[in-house]
Amino acid sequence: MSGTDAPQETAQETWDHDRIMAAVEKMFAMGETAPREARDPINQPMINNWLEAMGETDPRYSDGIAPPAMAQVWTMYGLDPTRPADDPLHGTMQIFDAAGFKSVLGTNCDQTYLRDVKVGEQISITTRLESVVGPKVTGVGEGYFVSTLNTWWVAKKNEQGGEEREAVATMLFRVLKFKPAQRKPRVDKTKLVRPQMNRDTAYFWEGTKAGELRLQKCNACGELRHPPGPMCPTCHTADRGYVVASGRGTVFSFLVHHAPQLPGKELPITLALIELEEGLRMVGEVQGNRENIAIGAPVRVVFEQIDDDLTLAQWEVTA
Template identity: 40%
Template sequence: MSEDLHARLKAYEGRAATTAGAGKDLVNEPMIRHWCEAMGDTNPAYTGPDAIAPPTMLQAWTMGGLSGHTGRSAAQDELFGLLDGAGFTSVVATDCEQEYLRPLRPGDRITFDAVIESVSERKTTKLGTGYFVTTRMDVRADGERAGTHRFRILKYAPAARQKYAPTGRAQLEPQAAKPEPHSKGRRPRPVINRDNAGFWEGVAGHRLLIQRCEGCGALRFPWLPGCNACGSAEWDTVEAGGQGTVYSYVVMHHPPFPAFDPPYAVGLIELAEGVRMVGDVVGVPYDKVRIGMPVQLEFLRVDEELELPVFRGLPGGAG
């Protein structure tokens, strides 16, 4: 059965996902500015009369928004429908790859085609068993090839997870099952890799470490393999003092998740050192959090294995 399904899935390789798609907007300075502000990217190449767009914005110019795009084919929907019908109903984005062929500049008109490039054999992961589907998008600027964007997802059937009965014997229950009453569950684990491992080592020692470029001295957060300002790959760290203010915030109401207790406030915190990071705002009611409110760094143990940096609203700062 699985071999027959895989053969049917492989038949979609090479079929068009989007044909003659067109960006809804020309490459433009406001979108570049918003992107750079959100990313904290101050590279001078992205401003001024000779500005280019950050290369990683490649896919942003192709997005269709809530109303979607014309030119979308039925092949991708058919492929996902086939997987859904076989029980692989969950989906998670796994990674993307981008290749840049020429800079994008304000005024460029973006067009693109997308193809279902590959469907993997059936794979078993920690999330469950399923198939990796890779879509390749070829992007053009004023008719000239500008870059390639590959996007890979996993369509999977959620794995069973272990729980322990009063006898101590391991039982299996579906991952999607509702938690037992009063069970808080566990927070999702942070993704730790070679680029950010030092940050999490610092958190384990109750230290909030910020990268500092050894080339130009610029501080940066989140941790990156190279400097946005000068491109240097050499860096060291400085320890944040822990003082900051709420630069922006959202109040999370849904979706419900066993490890969280909505509503709660999540802030974009501007540290005294000048960088910004995201963290829970604690110690004040969620509806009393305000932009500009002073906060102080704390480390919150959320379970037996994980501590996270959070920010406590200071007295008199809730407005």
């Protein structure tokens, strides 16, 4: 059974525990996947980027040894959403989607490092479905805990001159696939986590109150920037003003937040990174039907008044 073979939920079909586990057993029967090679060998430029992002300064990792915690980095999928047909996690998620367990919550990730890997070595990964436990009733809803085991390998020569694989790291990854609990807590929107307001951002919040989406502009060189700041990153002057944006853009990326509960918010909510017509990107909440949202979808700004002091810029899909 491949990830694309998972039956789809219909109005006529019902999924009980036995049917779910029968479909899951087919995923177990597939066993460990064939090795999938990393796109690139271990390389120092990628290590350097990771070290900078993580603030890691150990000198060993600047001289050909990869940080062990980078194990997952080398074989991560790219932006292409296509997954191999034998990907057990993706295939199992499709089964639970079809059964109505459409929400997911990461629970834990245990990595074990067996040896250091070095620049020039070629990593590959195999994956198998380790366990499916449930149904369990949790604070977020009823669901199943799904665990997969990833193993990272490096090819090496054996005593006979042939080639064999050496395991260098493993990762047990567990998620909860669940149906959100059917409850509608009373939401007081004024209790939300309030954004920071200071001299650098005052113009923005004065704009939302007036029904304008304002973008900071350097009066010296004309550079637009968001989030706002005290100094232009291009010409380094502190002469700042603003322009009123068109309020139109497209969805660059998005996620749907189901849990945990957020103060002042009725879940689920959709959060998106919006690419504005002016070329900047801005994070905001998307209102309305989540079924209409997709990467590249056109959106326009809308304003929600929370109280006398706060009006939020939010977004709605226009097509």
